Amino acid sequence: MKDNMTNLPDTVTDETWIILGATSSMARAFARKVASEGAFVLLAGRDMEDLERSATDMRARGQHAEAIKFDARNPKTFDPIIDRVSEVVGVINAAVFVGSMPPQDAIDEDPSLIDGTVMDSYAGPARFLQKLAPVIEARGAGTVVGVGSVAGDRGRIGNYVYGSAKAGFATYLSGLRNRLTRAGGHVVTVKPGFVDTAMTWDVEGMFLVATPEKVAGDISNAVKKKKNVIYTPFFWRYIMLIIRHIPEFIFKKMSI
Numbered sequence: 143m144k145d146n147m148t149n150l151p152d153t154v155t156d157e158t159w160i161i162l163g164a165t166s167s168m169a170r171a172f173a174r175k176v177a178s179e180g181a182f183v184l185l186a187g188r189d190m191e192d193l194e195r196s197a198t199d200m201r202a203r204g205q206h207a208e209a210i211k212f213d214a215r216n217p218k219t220f221d222p223i224i225d226r227v228s229e230v231v232g233v234i235n236a237a238v239f240v241g242s243m244p245p246q247d248a249i250d251e252d253p254s255l256i257d258g259t260v261m262d263s264y265a266g267p268a269r270f271l272q273k274l275a276p277v278i279e280a281r282g283a284g285t286v287v288g289v290g291s292v293a294g295d296r297g298r299i300g301n302y303v304y305g306s307a308k309a310g311f312a313t314y315l316s317g318l319r320n321r322l323t324r325a326g327g328h329v330v331t332v333k334p335g336f337v338d339t340a341m342t343w344d345v346e347g348m349f350l351v352a353t354p355e356k357v358a359g360d361i362s363n364a365v366k367k368k369k370n371v372i373y374t375p376f377f378w379r380y381i382m383l384i385i386r387h388i389p390e391f392i393f394k395k396m397s398i
Contacts, residue, residue, distance in 0.1 A: 156232025157181045160223060160274075162212055162267060163239035165192045168289065168337060171358035172237055177205040182230065186212035186223060214240050214266025215258065224273050234277055237287040237361070238267045243304040256303055263307035268314045275318065279325035285365050286322065286329045288315040292373065294333070295382045298398060319370060330364050331371045332357075335378035 157180070161173045164185035177183045177200055185193045185207055193209035200207040210226060213219045227234050242262040249255045271286060278284035293301050294308030312331055319329035337352050352375050360374040373379040385398070 158184060158227055158230050158232065158234050160184045160186060160227060160234070160236040161239065162186050162214075162236065162270065163241070164196065164209075165189050166239045167354040168334070168357050169237070169239035170196065171354040172239070172287075172361055173207070174200070174205075175358050175362050177207060181206075181235075183207040184223065184227065185209045188213050212240075212270075214262045214270075217266075217269060220270045220273055223270075224277065227274075228277060232281075233283045233285075234274070234281060235285045235287075235365075236271065236274055237289070238271070239289050240267050241289070241291075241304075241308070243301060246299070246301050246303065249303050259303055260307045260310075263304060264311040264314070268311065271314075271318060275322060275327075278322055278327040282326040284322070284327045286315070286318065286327070287332060287361055287365060288312075288318075288329065289332045289334065289361075290315070292333050292335050292378050292382050296386055296393075300397070328368050330361070330369055332361055332364070333371065333373045333378065333382075335373070335375065335381070 157176075159173070159176045159181050161169050161183060163169050164173060164187045173183050173185060173196070183200065183206065185197055186209075187193050188211070190209060190211060197207040197209045210223055211219050212223060240262055242259055244255045244259060249259070267288070271288075274286070278286070288311060290312045291305070291308040293305035294310075294312050295305075297305055297309075312333070315329050315331045319331070322329055334357055335352065337354060337357055357374050360372060360376075363369075364372045373382065385393075388396070
């Protein structure tokens with residue numbers, strides 16, 4: 143497969159997408175979309191059997207994909223991805239769909255769960271992107287998509303640990319955007335509302351739930367238009383605008 147990466151067929155555009163957390167439903171939908179447009183897709187995650195099935199399915203459709211190991215908690219998995227994309231010609235992009243959200247009451251009982259939540263949702267992806275940034279800068283082009291959450295806009299009683307990790311990731315992406323813009327790159331920060339994924343199954347109080355395909359389409363449009371920050375679906379921008387402006391003395395009494 144290595145030769146296929148270094149010598150991509152003429153039918154493939156000179157564009158590669160690294161999809162971190164590629165077993166999530168949002169990531170799958172986005173990977174299928176960019177692959178259908180001719181990009182080479184590197185499916186990265188922990189469950190290699192799942193990723194291999196996805197890559198095989200995409201290749202059967204005439205698309206170009208490969209599975210590779212990525213674990214946000216294991217930095218030893220980072221360099222092989224960087225080495226692999228360094229062998230590919232053209233533009234290198236990355237989309238980060240990694241994250242974990244243990245129930246807040248579980249974290250309250252076992253604060254050690256904070257470590258994994260922060261590593262999955264912020265620290266691990268940020269550490270990987272620090273390694274990828276020089277590759278993008280050297281090529282003078284490339285897009286990073288960082289998937290955060292509306293939960294990062296304000297700390298809420300139901301998921302404030304997860305929200306704080308995503309808030310940190312959003313701030314990191316803002317700084318990375320400032321850096322890569324100077325070299326011809328770009329960073330899109332994505333803040334989804336409720337999406338029909340494994341992470342939100344059985345979560346109470348869900349409303350206005352979007353499909354992974356809808357989110358993937360919004361992300362693709364944002365990449366093409368070089369948007370800086372998007373909410374998806376779009377109306378979450380206005381929902382969170384209201385939530386952010388609720389006075390603290392009122393907000394701290396609310397259960398939203």
